[in-house]
Every structure is written in C-alpha cells, then in structure tokens.
Amino acid sequence: MNDALLELCQISYRYPDGSVGLDACSIAIQRGSRNVLIGANGSGKTTLFQHTNGLLRPQTGVVRYAGMAVDYSRAGLRALRSQVGMVFQNPDHQLFSASVQEDVSFGPLNLGLDMATVRQRVAAALQAVGMTEHADKAVHNLSFGQKKRVCIAGVLAMQPTLLILDEPMAGLDHAMQQELLAVLDQLHAAGITLLMATHDIDFAYRWAERIHLMAAGRCTASLNATDLGEHAEALAAVGLPLPQVITLHRALVERGILPANPPPRCTASLLTMLAEAKITQETTC
Ligand SMILES: Nc1ncnc2c1ncn2[C@@H]1O[C@H](COP(=O)(O)OP(=O)(O)O)[C@@H](O)[C@H]1O
Ligand SMILES: [Mg+2]
Structure with a gap:
C-alpha cells in the first residue's frame, strides 16, 4: 500500500557555486514510520532535508506532501512548515530568542494561536524534552545538549506530523542520546513520522524501520531494516559496512552456536540469544 506522507520525485538541485546538492533524487517516507x-x-542529506519543508526549491522534480505537490507561496510554505518540523544539526542556527520559553513560543505564536494554547503547547513541549525547569534561562547559557532539546521543543510545539532531525546524535553524550531516543519513542508512539540523518549504520539498524542510502546526491536504495543483512552490496556501494551485530551473529550461526532466525537488531538481543543458547546446551547435557 502506498501511504507516502512525503515524496521527493527526481529532485535535482545545484548550489549557486555549481556544487551538486541533489541529482535526480527520489525517496518516499511512509506515514507513521521511523526512517x-x-x-x-x-552525500546530500541536509540538502534533501531542506527540500522537505521548502527551505530549498527543487530546480527539477517535485516534492509532494500528503499527496499534494508543495505550494511555494507564503501561505503554502507556512502550512507545510507547520506540518514538517525540522531540527537542524547545529542548534545555534535554530535558536534566536533570548529565553528558552520565548524561543519555544515563537512557532506557535506565528501560527496565530491564542496565548492560552501557546502556553499550553510550550509547557507540554518543554516537558517532553525535560527542559521545564530551564524555561526562563537565557538560551546562550545552555549546554549544547540542552540547546538541542530546546530546538526539539520548539518543533514539537508546532505539533508536526513529520519530524526531521539532521544528525541529532552528533555532539550528545551517551546519556543525552538515550534521553533523546526515549523522546523519539514517545513521539513515534503518538503517530509522528520520523526521519533522521546519521552516519552510524549500527544505530540505523537498531532504530529504524526503513533505511535510505545516500551517495552523491541520490538515494541509491530504500531498505527495510529487517532485510538489511541481504543488502551488503548496496551498503558497500555507499561505503558502509554491514552492522556489527549482523556480522557477529553470522559468525555464531556458522559455528552452530546460535540459530539463524530471528537475526538480532542490537547487542542486547544478541546477548539474550546467547544466554538462551547456553541454557539449552546446559539442559541438554
Ligand atoms: N551552501 C552550499 N553551497 C555550495 N555547496 C553546498 C552548500 N551546501 C552543501 N553544498 C554541497 O552540496 C553537497 C551535499 O551537501 P550536504 O547536503 O550538506 O550533504 P550532507 O548533509 O550529506 O553532508 C556537497 O557537495 C556540499 O559540498
Ligand atoms: Mg549534513
């Protein structure tokens, strides 16, 4: 079934200096999925993202949101940006208000919502990212991870249908990464479609349902994460290895230590399989 929320069809974009940002790039993002x-x-990840909310306009090709070609008029872009929330890679490019509260209020105020609704949305968004107690702080006094969370709150306050995050894990320590993933789990459970750029194939395999490979301005393949093990060549073509957990699991299957199915998606699942295999061996001795 085609239930694409976002589609980029044959998009090409060259920057003014002649650099190729996208080259006949096509991708489809299904409603409610984690991508x-x-x-x-x-490879063009950020350029692609900038086409999803009309920050860049394709020179050839078409962007469709919810089945409709993007309308680049002021009103059309306003409507699109209320649906497609973007968290930039560098929070300093996104935050511009003096205080946390002001920054998170900016989007909902711009939507023309009444003050009571704005306050309620801002409070909910700050709570979702664990920043309630920092609401009155000056943005420039926040740590990098806190700034990132304020950026996410600002986007959440718009109540987007699609949330796009450009390399959100970069620069976050392990604990902050786990917190961010918990926030994303909640958003996904609430029905928000997620699209994230990353360099990390192990993370992508653990987290995503669909993995879209980018190279030289093109999406070279869109794969179900569960089938990733069958696509070593497509990964190698964009300079990526198989996820480590697949390689390890295969070595253990070859030695007759673990069953081939189901393949684990993360180290924790692999360890659980190993623990269960050990119990079976012990009980059969
Ligand atoms: N503002 C810009 N001006 C000129 N070239 C750019 C600009 N932004 C990106 N590019 C070029 O476009 C290509 C894709 O870049 P980008 O979308 O930033 O890739 P990624 O996000 O995957 O690192 C690269 O060759 C990059 O140098
Ligand atoms: Mg980028």
Whole structure:
C-alpha cells in the first residue's frame, strides 16, 4: 500500500557555486514510520532535508506532501512548515530568542494561536524534552545538549506530523542520546513520522524501520531494516559496512552456536540469544 506522507520525485538541485546538492533524487517516507537517511559527508542529506519543508526549491522534480505537490507561496510554505518540523544539526542556527520559553513560543505564536494554547503547547513541549525547569534561562547559557532539546521543543510545539532531525546524535553524550531516543519513542508512539540523518549504520539498524542510502546526491536504495543483512552490496556501494551485530551473529550461526532466525537488531538481543543458547546446551547435557 502506498501511504507516502512525503515524496521527493527526481529532485535535482545545484548550489549557486555549481556544487551538486541533489541529482535526480527520489525517496518516499511512509506515514507513521521511523526512517534513517544514511550516507557520507556531502552525500546530500541536509540538502534533501531542506527540500522537505521548502527551505530549498527543487530546480527539477517535485516534492509532494500528503499527496499534494508543495505550494511555494507564503501561505503554502507556512502550512507545510507547520506540518514538517525540522531540527537542524547545529542548534545555534535554530535558536534566536533570548529565553528558552520565548524561543519555544515563537512557532506557535506565528501560527496565530491564542496565548492560552501557546502556553499550553510550550509547557507540554518543554516537558517532553525535560527542559521545564530551564524555561526562563537565557538560551546562550545552555549546554549544547540542552540547546538541542530546546530546538526539539520548539518543533514539537508546532505539533508536526513529520519530524526531521539532521544528525541529532552528533555532539550528545551517551546519556543525552538515550534521553533523546526515549523522546523519539514517545513521539513515534503518538503517530509522528520520523526521519533522521546519521552516519552510524549500527544505530540505523537498531532504530529504524526503513533505511535510505545516500551517495552523491541520490538515494541509491530504500531498505527495510529487517532485510538489511541481504543488502551488503548496496551498503558497500555507499561505503558502509554491514552492522556489527549482523556480522557477529553470522559468525555464531556458522559455528552452530546460535540459530539463524530471528537475526538480532542490537547487542542486547544478541546477548539474550546467547544466554538462551547456553541454557539449552546446559539442559541438554
Ligand atoms: N551552501 C552550499 N553551497 C555550495 N555547496 C553546498 C552548500 N551546501 C552543501 N553544498 C554541497 O552540496 C553537497 C551535499 O551537501 P550536504 O547536503 O550538506 O550533504 P550532507 O548533509 O550529506 O553532508 C556537497 O557537495 C556540499 O559540498
Ligand atoms: Mg549534513
């Protein structure tokens, strides 16, 4: 069934200096799914993202949101941006108000919502990212991870249908990454479609349902994460290895230690399989 929320069809974009940002790039993001865009630096991930909410306009090709070609009029872009929330890679490019509260209020105020609704949305968004107690703080006094959370709150306050995050894990420590993933789990459970750029194939395999490979301005393949093990060649073509957990699992299957199915998606599942295999061996001795 085609239930694409976002579609980019044959998009090409060259920057004014002649650099190719996208080259006949096509991708479809299904409603309610968790997606990763993975590719080397310069492969076009950020350029693609900037086409999803009309920050860039394709020179050829068409962007469709909810089945409709994007309308680049002021009103059309306003409507699109209230649906497609974007968290930039660098929070300093996104935050511009003096205080946390002001920054998170900016989007909902711009939507023309009444003050009571704005306050309620801002409070809910700050709570979702664990920043309630920092509401009155000056943005420039926050840590990098806190700034990132304020960016996410600002986007959440718009109540987007699609949330796009450009390399959100970069620069966050392990604990902050786990917190961010918990927030994303909640959003996904609430029905928000997620699209994230990353370099990390192990993370992509663990987290995503669909993995879109990018190279030289093109999406070279869109794969179900569960089938990733069958696509070593497509990964190698964009300079990526198989996820480590697949390689390890295969070695253990070859040695007759673990069953081939179901393949684990993360180290924790692999360890659980190993623990269960050990129990079976012990009980059969
Ligand atoms: N503002 C810009 N001006 C000129 N070239 C750019 C600009 N932004 C990106 N590019 C070029 O476009 C290509 C894709 O870049 P980008 O979308 O930033 O890739 P990624 O996000 O995957 O690292 C690269 O060759 C990059 O150098
Ligand atoms: Mg980028």
